[in-house]
Amino acid sequence: MQVPLYDEVHGLALDIVNASARGDEEEGAIAYAQLKELCENNDGCDNDHPLQWEALGDFSHDHVEAIAAYDKGLRCAQRLGLLEYIASIKLAMAESYSEVGNSAEAFVLANDAMADAEHAAESELQAAIKDFLNEHGNT
Incomplete structure (x- = not known):
């Protein structure tokens, strides 16, 4: 960039x-x-x-x-x-879906984000995604 x-x-x-x-x-x-x-x-x-x-x-x-x-x-x-951006954007999308009550889509996106963050070796982003999943009852 x-x-x-x-x-x-x-x-x-x-x-x-x-x-x-x-x-x-x-x-x-x-x-x-x-x-x-x-x-x-x-x-x-x-x-x-x-x-x-x-x-x-x-x-x-x-x-x-x-x-x-x-x-x-x-x-x-x-x-x-750009795997870090892919994971970050998927997390943001999951948060947006969660805000409107679509927890199923939020869960799918958050799990996809975790897989991408793991490939990007992005530990802070992984922690944020884990926090999201834990807060929303999906581990």
């Missing part, structure tokens, strides 16, 4: 978080729209990276929009062979 893309995604994420902390919905919506535009502009280009899509999904207020962003990020991560 190119540093300018990371910096731009990180900056927009901070803008969204800071706006939320201040209760400034308008500023948060502007930063979210900028993040969404960045993702759409990079979609399928050399700058396309799962980080931007995962961030977009994380800040989406709508489950359907979040899953759509995560799905694009997952396909991008798979295309680039």
